[in-house]
Amino acid sequence: MFSYLYMKILESSPERYDRGISMASLGAADRSRERMVKDLGPDDRVADLGTGTGALAFLAAEKGATVTGLDASAGMLAVAERKRAAHPAGDRVRFVQASVGQMDEVLETGACTAVVSSLLFSELSPDERSYALSQAFRTLVPGGRLVISDETLPVGFFRRLVYRAVRLVMVLVSFLLVQAGTRPVTGLPEMVVQEGFTVERVEILNRMGSFFILFARKPETP
Ligand SMILES: C[S@@+](CC[C@H](N)C(=O)[O-])C[C@H]1O[C@@H](n2cnc3c(N)ncnc32)[C@H](O)[C@@H]1O
Incomplete structure (x- = not known):
């Protein structure tokens, strides 16, 4: 759980982000990204929202997909970009500096077979989350996939108590250091359905129950 607030601190030092997020999440961030790209292949055109240093984008490209990473x-x-220059699949990846609020400007309608996003939604406001989902829907072909991983509130009184106690400390630390924080993502399956997607499954990735991957799909027919 530490990783999700700690990541705000890491983002203020991008050079250390990859190693830091991997260590702080005890490998969970790496494992989740591997799972997220499992079903991608050479026919896929992927948008990675909040791509950061491109970890998920490069994994998708290694599967043969063509990827646009937006951050x-x-x-x-x-x-x-520095990683891209040295990466064997780097020519299948392009990075675009844009906020989620500019998705309508940088991603064409029906251009993607998959939209993926790792550890972004906890940094978005509720309005930005809705907007990102509606734009993901527009950007996807019929039958296209939406895969999102992030932090959530655990289920159960004691788990939540421990989670909230630890989180409070981390919120204070990260706010003092970088004047920023994150919010656990709740109600995402409902929001995704509201935008027209079908939720296929939600996987919980850690014992605390605070890290999930949501797999959804845009229906083949409207
Ligand atoms: C915790 S990092 C995750 C990076 C990467 N997806 C990963 O799995 O490691 C969150 C990223 O989201 C980006 N971000 C935050 N708010 C954003 C917004 N409104 N639009 C675009 N990117 C945003 C940040 O710049 C940061 O690179």
Whole structure:
């Protein structure tokens, strides 16, 4: 759980982000990204929202997919671009500096077979989350996939108590250091359905129950 607030601190130091997020999440962030790209292949055209240093984008490209990674942070994208130059699948990836609010400008309607996003939604406001989902729907072909992983509130009184106690400390620390925080993502399956997607499954990835991957699909017919 530490990773999700700690990541705000790491983002202020993009050079250290990859190693830091991997260590702080005890490998959960790496494992979740591997699972997210499992079903992608050479026919896929993918948008990675909040791509950061491009970890998920490169995994998708290694599967043969063509990827557009979108992120608001010039610092994170500078690291992503350096990695791209040295990556064997780097020619299948392009990075665009844009916020989620600019998805209508940078992603064409029906251009993608999959929209993926790892650890972004906890940084978005409720309005930005709805907007990102509606734009993902527009961007996807019929039958296209939406795969989102992030932090959520655990189920159960004691788990939630522990989670909230630890989180409170981390919120204070990260706010003091970088004046920023994150919010656990709740109610996402309902929001996704409201935008017209069909939820296929939600996987919980850690013992605390605070990290999920949601798999959804845009219906083949309207
Ligand atoms: C915790 S990092 C996750 C990076 C990467 N997806 C990963 O799995 O490691 C969150 C990223 O979302 C980006 N971000 C936050 N708010 C955004 C917004 N409104 N539009 C675009 N990117 C945003 C940040 O710049 C950061 O790179």
